[in-house]
Amino acid sequence: MNKVGIQVFSIGALFATAAFAQQDFSKVEIKTEKLADTVYMMMGAGGNLGLSVGQDAVFVIDDDFAPLTPKIQAAIAAITKEPVKFLLNTHWHFDHVGGNENLGKAGALIFAHENVRKRMSAEQFIEFFGMKTKPEPKVALPVVTFTRDLSFHINGGEVRAFHVARAHTDGDTIIHFAKSDRIHLGDTFFNKLYPFIDTSSGGTVDGVVAAADRVLRMAGDKTKIIPGHGPLATKADLKTYRDMLAKLSANIRGQIKAGKKLEEVVASKPTAEFDAVWGKGFLPPEKFVAMLYGNLTKKK
Numbered sequence: 001m002n003k004v005g006i007q008v009f010s011i012g013a014l015f016a017t018a019a020f021a022q023q024d025f026s027k028v029e030i031k032t033e034k035l036a037d038t039v040y041m042m043m044g045a046g047g048n049l050g051l052s053v054g055q056d057a058v059f060v061i062d063d064d065f066a067p068l069t070p071k072i073q074a075a076i077a078a079i080t081k082e083p084v085k086f087l088l089n090t091h092w093h094f095d096h097v098g099g100n101e102n103l104g105k106a107g108a109l110i111f112a113h114e115n116v117r118k119r120m121s122a123e124q125f126i127e128f129f130g131m132k133t134k135p136e137p138k139v140a141l142p143v144v145t146f147t148r149d150l151s152f153h154i155n156g157g158e159v160r161a162f163h164v165a166r167a168h169t170d171g172d173t174i175i176h177f178a179k180s181d182r183i184h185l186g187d188t189f190f191n192k193l194y195p196f197i198d199t200s201s202g203g204t205v206d207g208v209v210a211a212a213d214r215v216l217r218m219a220g221d222k223t224k225i226i227p228g229h230g231p232l233a234t235k236a237d238l239k240t241y242r243d244m245l246a247k248l249s250a251n252i253r254g255q256i257k258a259g260k261k262l263e264e265v266v267a268s269k270p271t272a273e274f275d276a277v278w279g280k281g282f283l284p285p286e287k288f289v290a291m292l293y294g295n296l297t298k299k300k
């Protein structure tokens, strides 16, 4: 999910639905940041991209919205003359897999967790936004799927992709550029904006906290971390995010146990201390609280 591609409308005080805005992609610029000898981050309009570029292959993580493919290809061409050989999707959301059809047609081999392929193969309904998505054409679907983890031995090191259970969705993958000490978390990490957790796609707030904990055990003070949305991050940024989510979910879970209704939980302003930093993204505080409440009251 991103703040540019979706407009969130309010119906009443607390219910949100969403629709695609006909966004003007002509104004979007792809910004490239070099993170190591062979690792890059690219930012466009949707989810952040990661790249491994070296002697063996051009390996790309996520591909933003479809209309941005030519700009992404131009940004890659500024680094290497080679075409994209491998593409890995961190999860199934349209702001991360939008370019799959274009890159698949151009010859990229697509990898993802098996649930990404399942969800892209059939119509989906993202409950929180009241949004339907269509099945993707075959060429856009992951060709190689996995359930736990997968390693790419390319470009002078190991690029390790591993699944984290029921976090942002039920098909999330985190990618560790082991030799370069860089990590891409997909949408299990939103840096400095309240995260969307897709309950209707199997996401859980506890899974997001667990994913952050797992990466915090791997990361050092010099590790550079690519979030699904927001700016490049450090281990300290990820820890702040993890602690914010853990504190808020404990608070809201306690209020649910005490029998509080959604309106009462929102009125208690549980996010007040965090809003200045996190509340300016596409999920304003009251919608974020409603999302957490919905996630924590969902029967597993």
Ligand SMILES: [Zn+2]
Pocket: 001, 091, 093, 168, 187
């Ligand atoms: Zn997402």
